[in-house]
Amino acid sequence: MACSAIYFLDMKGKVLISRNYRGDIDNSVIDKFIGLVNELDDDNNMTPLIKTEECTFAFIKHSNVYVVATTRKNSNVSMLFSLLHRICQVMKEYFKEVEEESIRDNFVICYELLDELLDFGYPQTTDAKILQEYITQEGYKLEVAAKIPSTVTNAVSWRSDGIKYRKNEVFLDVIESVNLLAGASGNVLRSEIVGAIKMRVYLSGMPELRLGLNDKVLFESTGRGKSKSVELEDVKFHQCVRLSRFENDRTISFIPPDGEFELMSYRLNTHVKPLIWIESVIERHDHSRIEIMVKAKSQFKRRSTANNVEIMIPVPSDADSPKFKTTIGHCKYAPEQNAVVWTIKSFPGGKEYLMKAHFGLPSVVGDITEGKPPINVKFEIPYFTTSGIQVRYLKIIEKSGYQALPWVRYITQNGEYQLRTQ
Incomplete structure (x- = not known):
């Protein structure tokens, strides 16, 4: 993958900063970009990829800037988009928000980063922690060029030498998001689990970590096929993981970056039983009122509890005079979202709660073409995973032989979790 140039533009198409790496495309081609975007927008045919005779534009919109x-x-192309997002992520590490004003205020740092992130259009060092070792906020004031750390040219470019901690600890979070769409009749139309293993590593030296999961392929190859295992799909690893080792014997072996990072992500395209099931009866009486009854039921084990549950029930845009009655939690009318928000701080497994709402409707007939948006649910269930994934072991090996404490936590939360109404 090689890109010719990177541009940051404001919403009118004016170039804020740019870096031409290869010189094979004239810088003037960017002047045509905003016109091409507007044409696509007018045709309702928006795409993040525009091909012309001179070149191909790949772009993302981040806050109030285009990154092209x-x-x-x-x-x-997928690598190009990954690179654009990575550039924005690195800049966020430096000045929190990537937007027109922050780019203007930090253009010296932006140019230094663009010089280090790519060389002749090829991605180089894209790890913010390593870049921060030799591109500092005051970098343009230095009279002597900063010494580039050896990690940039090391085999392990994501971790510095000589890291020391008084207390060696590893925190590992297995976080799963449930995407679910259920029909009004109660059938699940679409469901999947999107998971990630995130780590915070505070270890001295250059440790090697080995992570064991209840991976179905591993269990079958070692004769444990009947044990509880999970078949992971679309697995993506951080660059520190030795892919050849994983392909050979499914061992996740790596020298971790220092601090916080995402070790891996995965997906399970599987039938998911709704963790929180919603039944709703919505009766609309023209010219007078609308009555809503919602029953929420937790369909997970009693020993688990969902925290900060938020159920958003759509109401007509012309509704007024709200009245609520509920067996738990509290309700509020959010007119800017045309919804009732029912909040339940703690929702134990195997429980069922009711909420009733009453709204007045004006004498003017509402828009009969108004659609029926789905009910949206937000939640977080600690110490629980939908897929059943388990961390079987986390071994920490370092030549000095110190003892380290690994901490593992499981969390299930909502992704796009929607239930259609009658």
Whole structure:
């Protein structure tokens, strides 16, 4: 993958900063970009990829700026988009928000980063922690060039030498998001689990970690096929993981970056039983009132508890004079969202709660073409995973032989969790 140039533009298409890496495309081509975007927008055919005779534009919109890569080659487009997002992520590490004003205020740092992130259009060091070792906020004031750390040229470019901690600890979070769409009749139309293993590593030296999961492929290859295991799909690893080792014997072996990072992500395209089931009866009486009754039921084990549950029930845009009655939690009318928000701080497994709402409707007939938006649910269930994934072991090996404490936590939360209404 090689890109010719990177541009940051404001919403009118004016270039804020740019870096031409290869010189094979004239800088003037970017002047046509905003016109091409507006044409696509007018045709309702918006796409993040625009091909012209001179080049191909790949772009993302971040806050109030366009981040654009141009290329003449048959590049790997998914890698281009990944690079654009990575550039924004690195800049966020430096000045919190990537927007027009922050780019203008930090253009010296932006140019230094663009010089280090890519070389002749090829991605180089994209780890913010390593970049911060030699590109500092006051970097442009230095009279002597900063010494580039050896990690940039080391085999382990994501971790510095000589890290020391008084207390060696590893925190590992297994976080699963449940995406679910259920029909009004109660059938699950779409469901999947999107998971990530996130780590915070505070270890001295250059440790090697080995992580064991209840991976179905591993269990079957070692004759434990009947044990509880999980078949992971679309697995993506941080660059520190030794992929050849994983492909050979499913061992997740790695020298971790220092601090916080995402070790891996995965997906399970599987039938998920709704963790929180919602039944609703919505009666609309034209010219007078609308009555809503909602029953929420937790369909997970009693020993687990969902925290900060938020159920958003849509109401007509012309509703007024709200009245609520509920067996638990509290309700509020959110007119800016045309919804009732029912909040339950703690929702134990195997429980069922009711909420009734009454709204007045004005004498003017509402828009009969108004759709029926789904009910949205937010929640977080600690110490629980929907997929059943388990961390079987986390071994920490370091030549000095110190003892380290690994801490593992499981969390299940909502993704796009929607239930259609009658």
